[in-house]
Amino acid sequence: xxxxxxxxxxxxxxEKEDVTLDCVYETRDTTYYLFWYKQPPSGELVFLIRRNxxxxxxxxxxxxxxxxxxxxxxxxFTITASQVVDSAVYFxxxxxxxxxxxxKVTFGTGTKLQVIP
Amino acid sequence: xxxxxxxxxxxxxxxxxxxxxxxxxxxxxNPNLYWYRQAAGxxxxxLFYSVGIGQISSEVPQNLSAxxxxxxxxxxxxxxxxxxxxxxxxxxxxxxxxxxxxxxQGTRLTVV
Numbered sequence: 001x002x003x004x005x006x007x008x009x010x011x012x013x014x015e016k017e018d019v020t021l022d023c024v025y026e027t028r029d030t031t032y033y034l035f036w037y038k039q040p041p042s043g044e045l046v047f048l049i050r051r052n053x054x055x056x057x058x059x060x061x062x063x064x065x066x067x068x069x070x071x072x073x074x075x076x077f078t079i080t081a082s083q084v085v086d087s088a089v090y091f092x093x094x095x096x097x098x099x100x101x102x103x104k105v106t107f108g109t110g111t112k113l114q115v116i117p
Numbered sequence: 118x119x120x121x122x123x124x125x126x127x128x129x130x131x132x133x134x135x136x137x138x139x140x141x142x143x144x145x146x147n148p149n150l151y152w153y154r155q156a157a158g159x160x161x162x163x164l165f166y167s168v169g170i171g172q173i174s175s176e177v178p179q180n181l182s183a184x185x186x187x188x189x190x191x192x193x194x195x196x197x198x199x200x201x202x203x204x205x206x207x208x209x210x211x212x213x214x215x216x217x218x219x220x221x222q223g224t225r226l227t228v229v
Contacts, residue, residue, distance in 0.1 A: 045223075
């Protein structure tokens with residue numbers, strides 16, 4: 001069974017502070033994918049990043065960076081110099097192929113980030 | 118490019134009334150299609166998935182049903198809505214080979 005845990009329910013930071021969103025996952029698959037999605041107040045889910053289980057390289061995209069560590073089953077997301085526009089709910093997700101042939105994406109419960117000006 | 122359309126964006130329905138939410142995908146063939154529900158303050162729960170026309174699998178028992186009458190059309194239905202059906206419903210698609218899911222804009226359903 002797949003499971004994604006985002007222990008941080010809500011985080012508040014002051015603008016320009018750095019913030020890290022934690023994600024811990026469980027899976028028995030050897031091949032799987034990890035994702036982060038952003039859900040702004042409008043509700044739409046915006047895809048941010050995908051990482052496959054064979055690629056543990058950290059990634060940086062502008063103010064965003066991701067730290068994937070298989071040894072601890074974690075895929076953490078850091079926002080540097082946070083901005084008010086970063087305020088949203090962020091979901092970590094895990095995807096693996098089931099025996100039925102479909103791609104099952106399991107989401108964490110999300111972390112609500114509030115950036116205070 | 119691929120796009121996914123979901124409507125309506127918001128819906129207020131009385132208890133006991135029927136429901137029909139529609140989702141269509143453009144720009145791809147034979148996608149895997151999914152319906153998720155997000156209850157207030159909670160994560161996303163997979164309700165249904167479909168790997169082809171007429172092929173529907175349910176992840177959780179509930180008051181809802183799904184249908185896929187065409188390759189790129191996915192419909193979520195209910196004959197009689199319950200208060201507990203309120204929530205934010207998201208349609209998603211993946212390529213048959215996966216893995217990332219792309220989401221529609223969602224439907225906020227309030228059952229009163």
